[in-house]
Amino acid sequence: MHAYRFLALVVIIAWLFPAAQDPPPTPASAEVEVELAEAFSRRLSAAPGARSLAFELFSPEVDTAFVSPDGETAVLWLALRDDSGRILATEPGLALARRTDAGWQVLLPGDPAWDEAFAAVPENLLPLEHRPAPQSLELSPSSAAALTGYYLPWAAGTAHWLEGSISHFQSVPELGYPSCGIDTCRYAYDFTDQAPFPLLASKDGIVHASRDICADGSTTCTNYIVLRDTSGATYQIYLHLAQGTIPDKLKPGTFVRRGQYIGDSDDTGYSTSQHVHFMVVDSLWPGGDGYYWGRSVDIRFVDVPVNNGIPRNCYEVTRFPIYDGARDCLGDKSDPRNPANDWYVSGNVGAFPPEGELTRPISGAVVTVGSGTVLDVTAQASDDVRVTALRLVARVNGQWVEIGPKVSGKTGSTQYDWDVDLCAAGAFHGPLEVALRVWDYEGNVSSALSPRTIRVDHACPPPSSELRPAATFDSTAVRLNWTASSRAGFNRFELQWRAAGEAWKDSQMISIPGGRRSTWFTGEPGKRYEYRLRAVDINGQTEAWPAGVETSASLPSTCTADAFEPDDSPAQAFTLPVSVPAQRSLCGRGNSDWFKVNIEEGGDYLVRAVSHNGGAAVKISVFGPDGKTVIASGQAGGTGQHASVSFRAVSGRSYFIRIDPLLADLFGTQAEYILSVSQRAIYLPLVER
Numbered sequence: 177m178h179a180y181r182f183l184a185l186v187v188i189i190a191w192l193f194p195a196a197q198d199p200p201p202t203p204a205s206a207e208v209e210v211e212l213a214e215a216f217s218r219r220l221s222a223a224p225g226a227r228s229l230a231f232e233l234f235s236p237e238v239d240t241a242f243v244s245p246d247g248e249t250a251v252l253w254l255a256l257r258d259d260s261g262r263i264l265a266t267e268p269g270l271a272l273a274r275r276t277d278a279g280w281q282v283l284l285p286g287d288p289a290w291d292e293a294f295a296a297v298p299e300n301l302l303p304l305e306h307r308p309a310p311q312s313l314e315l316s317p318s319s320a321a322a323l324t325g326y327y328l329p330w331a332a333g334t335a336h337w338l339e340g341s342i343s344h345f346q347s348v349p350e351l352g353y354p355s356c357g358i359d360t361c362r363y364a365y366d367f368t369d370q371a372p373f374p375l376l377a378s379k380d381g382i383v384h385a386s387r388d389i390c391a392d393g394s395t396t397c398t399n400y401i402v403l404r405d406t407s408g409a410t411y412q413i414y415l416h417l418a419q420g421t422i423p424d425k426l427k428p429g430t431f432v433r434r435g436q437y438i439g440d441s442d443d444t445g446y447s448t449s450q451h452v453h454f455m456v457v458d459s460l461w462p463g464g465d466g467y468y469w470g471r472s473v474d475i476r477f478v479d480v481p482v483n484n485g486i487p488r489n490c491y492e493v494t495r496f497p498i499y500d501g502a503r504d505c506l507g508d509k510s511d512p513r514n515p516a517n518d519w520y521v522s523g524n525v526g527a528f529p530p531e532g533e534l535t536r537p538i539s540g541a542v543v544t545v546g547s548g549t550v551l552d553v554t555a556q557a558s559d560d561v562r563v564t565a566l567r568l569v570a571r572v573n574g575q576w577v578e579i580g581p582k583v584s585g586k587t588g589s590t591q592y593d594w595d596v597d598l599c600a601a602g603a604f605h606g607p608l609e610v611a612l613r614v615w616d617y618e619g620n621v622s623s624a625l626s627p628r629t630i631r632v633d634h635a636c637p638p639p640s641s642e643l644r645p646a647a648t649f650d651s652t653a654v655r656l657n658w659t660a661s662s663r664a665g666f667n668r669f670e671l672q673w674r675a676a677g678e679a680w681k682d683s684q685m686i687s688i689p690g691g692r693r694s695t696w697f698t699g700e701p702g703k704r705y706e707y708r709l710r711a712v713d714i715n716g717q718t719e720a721w722p723a724g725v726e727t728s729a730s731l732p733s734t735c736t737a738d739a740f741e742p743d744d745s746p747a748q749a750f751t752l753p754v755s756v757p758a759q760r761s762l763c764g765r766g767n768s769d770w771f772k773v774n775i776e777e778g779g780d781y782l783v784r785a786v787s788h789n790g791g792a793a794v795k796i797s798v799f800g801p802d803g804k805t806v807i808a809s810g811q812a813g814g815t816g817q818h819a820s821v822s823f824r825a826v827s828g829r830s831y832f833i834r835i836d837p838l839l840a841d842l843f844g845t846q847a848e849y850i851l852s853v854s855q856r857a858i859y860l861p862l863v864e865r
Contacts, residue, residue, distance in 0.1 A: 200396035204241040213238040215280035254352035255448040265368035265451035269352020286349040303446040304464030305356035322474040327524035331619020335519040339366040363472035368451035388422040398445025398467040415453040418442035435527035479523030489518040526620035532557035539628035550595040559616040571609040599636035603664030605715040636664035639711035643726035651844030653791025664713040666690030676704040696815035702733030735763035746803030757852040778827035782856040790846035791816040793838040
């Protein structure tokens, strides 16, 4: 208790009297930094012995350099570039340099002269991470029990990359590591992404101190926020934050809820690229450029699914010793540096989700948009940080579905007005429940706000169609084709026909499935017919009939028989060899064609009549050897469609086939079909016993 009170006193004094802190070091000039980088490169080239695997995967380079006031000593911050060319987002490695008559000489951790040289470095040249704890601070033994209830410090449902944890304190001299000691960094975590991201409090706490006046990318000034846990014994430290992003209301002493926005990650201070350095400490002291440091303690994240809540990346668990039993990662251990590894999804739900209300359309409104207009939407929305987007949602099949554009948030305004093309979202017709969805900067997504039911009078405009010129043959069958469009989708088409000079009649109409774009029409020989078409969409919205005739066709009254007539009885039947097709025409009206098939090998046979031209379609009758007994029959499904039938035959016998037109009026010189008989293999399923 006495140690804790003394620590609090130290912290208060440091906060009240910041001028007592060491002045920040001065970065080396560009010319000197080039000299130091060349000296570092020479030192690496001269390193004796085998290099570590870490050195093979990462290339160290000078990120920043600081020179002592007397110009004799330099501290080098080392960034690590991986094999993909990316700079790791973490705390730098550290190297030292001394000026000699031969130029700069670089020392790495572990070199014989390292300890002496390190002890002689002016303290203000060293990051706080490399300075000893204040001598006046009594560090009691850390509790062995892990602290629980912490969440990853970003928005629920989003993922960021774990750059490192135990890698902070591993000894890899040629990379300048450790970047901080195991006593302070054992439970420190670096999280990063392609760009800075909003940070949310990992757990409830009280603001102890903060700063966000440092320019982004500054190496001599660190932005941070420190939250004292509600237990009073531990502190959450968030380092390297972006300038001007910590909310003004987060003054010292302010209570912060878990999930509350506390600022953005960035790259200020002792850092090689944008990230957040997060840890919980049981001791706390200021120093360096004025940020805070301490001894990290074992915490467990509720939303980390491995290692009982301890995050690790795949490189760490495969290349370094195992600490705290944490031997698992999120990804492929056989490929530890795969960029698909180590993405941790947060469960940290924002403390203050955005609010909003639809103001138009009002509940019960009848919305008529089928004419091609859009739905006018107005709303108001607000958030404790800022609204980033709004969107209309509609309940479809029991689920809220986002529809229309996602509208960007506006600074300084809570009022929004936009249009939604309902038809683009669905063919709505009838009651529709709509609501508002709002996104905020922290990553919160609201529920469906201010739901209400409106009535939509056909969200989509009526369908349209157009008949093309009729395709005619020397046949009483006409092929009709059309084009059509509908944003809702088609239920059916209705084709109306009439003899020339007659009136349109509802009884003279053919209904055609919505997926079709053509059909056959068979009429009476010698007549001229006129046609028109309309479409009906899936909601029953019907296109208006065209004002006049869209297309017409004249049908022949006679035909020229094929060369195989007469073949109108069993006695006149044409002998059709098995597997040899025969082409015939349907001529004249109601005329039958007879065929005889001599079977040499008994078994199952298939008779197939293919519609070849002019909309030919037939009925098939198979007779026994007497030419009278029907043993099988079948027919086409409609004009222009094929027909087939199977029968079982006995070897050494003859069978007869009669072909009749499907419709009595269906005939013509070009109403042609192709008939074939083939042996059919019947496959039965194999049943295991």
